[in-house]
Amino acid sequence: MIETRELCKRYGPLTAVDSISFTVEPGQVLGFLGPNGAGKSTTMKMVAGFLTPTSGQALVCGFDVETHPIEAKQAMGYLPEGAPSYGEMTVADFLGFIADVRGLTGQARKRQLDDAIGRLSLSGVLKQTIDTLSKGFRRRVGLAQAIVHDPKVLVLDEPTDGLDPNQKHEVRNLIQAMSKDKTIIVSTHILEEVHAVCHRAIIIAKGKVLADDTPAALEARSRYHQAVSLSAENPAAVRDLLGALPDIASVEIHAQDQRVTAFPKKGRQIFNAVTAALKDKNIAFRELALEQGRLDEVFRTITQAEQTKKEAA
Amino acid sequence: MNPTGIVFKRELASYFATPVAYVFIVIFLILAMAFTFYLGGFYDRGQADLQPFFNFHPWLFLFLVPAVAMRLWAEERKSGSIELLLTLPVTLWQAVFGKFLAAWAFVGIALALTVPIWFTVNYLGDPDNGAILAGYFGSFLMAGAFLAVGSCLSAATRNQVIAFILTVVACFLLMLSGFPMVLDFFHGLGLPQGAIDAIAGMSFLTHANAISKGVLDLRDILYFVLMIGAWLYATAIVIDMKKAD
Numbered sequence: 076m077i078e079t080r081e082l083c084k085r086y087g088p089l090t091a092v093d094s095i096s097f098t099v100e101p102g103q104v105l106g107f108l109g110p111n112g113a114g115k116s117t118t119m120k121m122v123a124g125f126l127t128p129t130s131g132q133a134l135v136c137g138f139d140v141e142t143h144p145i146e147a148k149q150a151m152g153y154l155p156e157g158a159p160s161y162g163e164m165t166v167a168d169f170l171g172f173i174a175d176v177r178g179l180t181g182q183a184r185k186r187q188l189d190d191a192i193g194r195l196s197l198s199g200v201l202k203q204t205i206d207t208l209s210k211g212f213r214r215r216v217g218l219a220q221a222i223v224h225d226p227k228v229l230v231l232d233e234p235t236d237g238l239d240p241n242q243k244h245e246v247r248n249l250i251q252a253m254s255k256d257k258t259i260i261v262s263t264h265i266l267e268e269v270h271a272v273c274h275r276a277i278i279i280a281k282g283k284v285l286a287d288d289t290p291a292a293l294e295a296r297s298r299y300h301q302a303v304s305l306s307a308e309n310p311a312a313v314r315d316l317l318g319a320l321p322d323i324a325s326v327e328i329h330a331q332d333q334r335v336t337a338f339p340k341k342g343r344q345i346f347n348a349v350t351a352a353l354k355d356k357n358i359a360f361r362e363l364a365l366e367q368g369r370l371d372e373v374f375r376t377i378t379q380a381e382q383t384k385k386e387a388a
Numbered sequence: 389m390n391p392t393g394i395v396f397k398r399e400l401a402s403y404f405a406t407p408v409a410y411v412f413i414v415i416f417l418i419l420a421m422a423f424t425f426y427l428g429g430f431y432d433r434g435q436a437d438l439q440p441f442f443n444f445h446p447w448l449f450l451f452l453v454p455a456v457a458m459r460l461w462a463e464e465r466k467s468g469s470i471e472l473l474l475t476l477p478v479t480l481w482q483a484v485f486g487k488f489l490a491a492w493a494f495v496g497i498a499l500a501l502t503v504p505i506w507f508t509v510n511y512l513g514d515p516d517n518g519a520i521l522a523g524y525f526g527s528f529l530m531a532g533a534f535l536a537v538g539s540c541l542s543a544a545t546r547n548q549v550i551a552f553i554l555t556v557v558a559c560f561l562l563m564l565s566g567f568p569m570v571l572d573f574f575h576g577l578g579l580p581q582g583a584i585d586a587i588a589g590m591s592f593l594t595h596a597n598a599i600s601k602g603v604l605d606l607r608d609i610l611y612f613v614l615m616i617g618a619w620l621y622a623t624a625i626v627i628d629m630k631k632a633d
């Protein structure tokens with residue numbers, strides 16, 4: 076498991092990470108979200124033991140990263156931002172080096188290497204130097220490096236950055252497959268990823284935790300949560316009709332595709348009322364959908380609210 | 389194998405994975421021989437020893453060793469692999485020492501490839517082989533001290549060119565401090581004799597010359613060992629301080 080306690084990192088007057096505390100249990104995948112420069116990577120670097128926190132503590136499997144760095148690092152697989160590696164080495168040599176440093180020998184070494192190479196489909200490029208690989212392959216080498224010793228804890232900084240949609244899908248499947256018995260932190264700014272792999276998401280901006288919840292609960296904060304949207308021949312008529320219903324707070328027509336969206340008053344269900352009203356007035360519509368809430372909208376609301384608050388102050 | 393050994397092995401192999409190693413070795417050998425035969429007057433002296441060969445080593449090392457040292461940490465920093473290395477279960481000290489040893493072994497290999505000239509003097513005459521062995525030993529120690537300086541300055545920047553220039557200048561100053569010209573300058577400042585002796589005692593040249601004459605004084609060896617230790621310690625401190633950049 077991973078635990079951080081009031082983790083802080085200051086660079087002179089700038090506070091990059093401001094008192095971040097969270098606990099991630101085995102079997103849980105934590106998504107770390109935030110705009111660029113929010114302090115995601117800095118936090119991960121401190122958890123991984125690369126940066127020394129200005130104050131606070133990070134524990135990996137019960138080992139304090141500061142006082143027991145070797146034990147903590149042994150228990151952890153870490154993919155740094157940008158998946159750096161030694162470009163002049165071949166993939167096989169590089170992974171072999173990592174396995175050696177991780178203390179793997181003999182049969183276990185071979186088995187673990189084969190497993191990591193297989194999971195990330197690297198067998199075709201083993202003899203190539205890392206410099207000659209595409210961005211996607213380099214990222215996969217970085218991931219293979221992180222999982223080669225079958226660590227209890229995985230810290231992955233933007234694992235799918237630079238991958239094509241198929242590769243992204245594969246990496247997400249990999250994370251999901253490994254999540255059963257491992258503790259995993261994934262940082263990303265791709266919101267669909269949170270849905271795909273995370274059990275829990277933390278949104279941070281300006282070094283502070285702004286939200287810590289399940290993806291579904293975060294979506295529920297969206298004003299689109301439980302909203303009903305539809306396309307109709309005459310959007311204006313639909314707007315007038317739905318706007319008069321008691322449980323509906325507002326109705327909007329999207330400027331581009333003329334799609335009508337009806338937003339419920341807080342805590343109300345409007346789907347049945349909307350369909351009944353449409354049927355009653357015999358209004359033709361093409362398709363009708365119940366919205367789950369939009370994570371990107373929640374993300375913007377949360378992170379920008381913080382910004383405007385700062386600017387106001 | 390312990391972590392230092394694993395880092396050492398990887399690092400040494402990486403020298404030979406690129407043309408750098410071969411370019412370095414070829415240029416080192418050509419310059420070493422050119423200095424010995426043309427500037428040193430190897431044949432004209434009519435003596436079967438390797439004095440002219442060893443005399444030029446400090447000047448050769450002054451430019452070639454920083455070229456080996458410059459990539460030690462600057463490259464790790466630039467490519468970001470420093471973050472990978474230092475989050476593996478390796479202590480900072482093991483990483484610093486392993487990488488330094490690899491660079492030192494590499495220079496040692498280049499030095500070992502000059503052995504034919506040792507055979508040559510043995511063919512031409514009857515040299516003092518003990519003195520020659522001491523000369524090689526002294527050369528190797530001096531290269532180690534240059535590398536340790538370079539390791540520290542390479543850790544301070546992500547730019548290899550800056551690392552190279554800083555190392556050349558630092559090594560040059562450390563060599564010069566034993567020269568009469570420099571000592572006279574300090575003398576002119578009115579420094580006490582003890583301070584001037586201390587400055588002279590800091591010089592690479594003073595100690596390297598003593599060893600290359602075949603006199604293995606424990607103090608000279610200790611000087612180089614302490615020099616290497618101190619600069620490597622400084623390397624670790626610099627890396628720890630500048631990790632975030």
